[in-house]
Amino acid sequence: MTWDIPVGEKGLGRALPPGAVAGANDGGRSGCMGPCPPVGDVSHHYKITVYALDTASLNLAARSTAAAAFTMNSHIVGYGRLTATAHQ
Numbered sequence: 001m002t003w004d005i006p007v008g009e010k011g012l013g014r015a016l017p018p019g020a021v022a023g024a025n026d027g028g029r030s031g032c033m034g035p036c037p038p039v040g041d042v043s044h045h046y047k048i049t050v051y052a053l054d055t056a057s058l059n060l061a062a063r064s065t066a067a068a069a070f071t072m073n074s075h076i077v078g079y080g081r082l083t084a085t086a087h088q
Contacts, residue, residue, distance in 0.1 A: 001025070003068050004057045019057075023065030030062065035086035043087040052078040 001023045002016065009017050016022055022030045037044040053075040060068050 001065050001068060003072065021062050023062050023068055037087050039088045041087065043085050046084045046086065047081060048084065049079055049081045051076050
């Protein structure tokens with residue numbers, strides 16, 4: 001989960017833009033691990049959601065991933081969702 005992405009950003013690369021905060025992912029690490037379905041398993045679906053908030057910053061540290069989701073909830077004004085499918 002990443003938050004405090006500046007309004008003018010058009011995309012995210014390997015490095016986050018100044019001001020953005022990367023919290024822990026499901027593996028307990030910072031950043032995106034990418035799709036990792038087991039070899040030979042059925043296709044896996046990955047949902048990527050981007051939220052538009054009514055505030056420029058949640059004012060939370062990177063270790064606050066759970067708090068970010070809770071705090072963000074009251075600031076959501078819109079969102080977009082993409083579902084990607086991957087298999088090996």
